[in-house]
Amino acid sequence: MNTSEATLSKNKDIVHAFIDALFTKGDLGAVDDYLAADFVNHDPPFEASADREGMRSAGALFRQTCPDWHSEPHLMIAEGDLVVEHFTATGTQRGVLLGVPAPVEGRTVTLRGINIFRIRGERIVERWGRLDELDLLRQLGLTPPGA
Numbered sequence: 001m002n003t004s005e006a007t008l009s010k011n012k013d014i015v016h017a018f019i020d021a022l023f024t025k026g027d028l029g030a031v032d033d034y035l036a037a038d039f040v041n042h043d044p045p046f047e048a049s050a051d052r053e054g055m056r057s058a059g060a061l062f063r064q065t066c067p068d069w070h071s072e073p074h075l076m077i078a079e080g081d082l083v084v085e086h087f088t089a090t091g092t093q094r095g096v097l098l099g100v101p102a103p104v105e106g107r108t109v110t111l112r113g114i115n116i117f118r119i120r121g122e123r124i125v126e127r128w129g130r131l132d133e134l135d136l137l138r139q140l141g142l143t144p145p146g147a
Helices: 003-024 032-033 052-065 133-139
Strands: 035-041 069-081 082-093 108-121 123-130
Touching: 003 032, 003 052, 003 069, 003 082, 003 108, 032 035, 032 052, 032 133, 035 052, 052 082, 108 133
Parallel strands: 035 123
Antiparallel strands: 069 082, 082 108, 108 123
């Protein structure tokens, strides 16, 4: 493996470790461990702020409402200082999510998306993403089917 391939592999490992720690394990300290102090989220989810605290609040939101939240990467591609991640995250809703209370027996919710992360050194400095928020809203009954 040449230096370039080693760097690309390392960048993918950083992204995978961050997502696993924050969203699957619920470790809110992952924000401090993996995101640069000047981190910018160009597409913050669910009205979160565009900084590190916005990522921390997104992680907290899903872990509080879906304690078994798990993010599964399907594909990771690295090029230069960028890592693209295609994922599906699922969990059982046990609390209020986006204003919608959970049914007594809980409800499995799924969120699919694509993220692009830029790495500088060993820290994530930027994120762009497209989450299938419409499908999540449908699952919660906030948007009619077919909308």
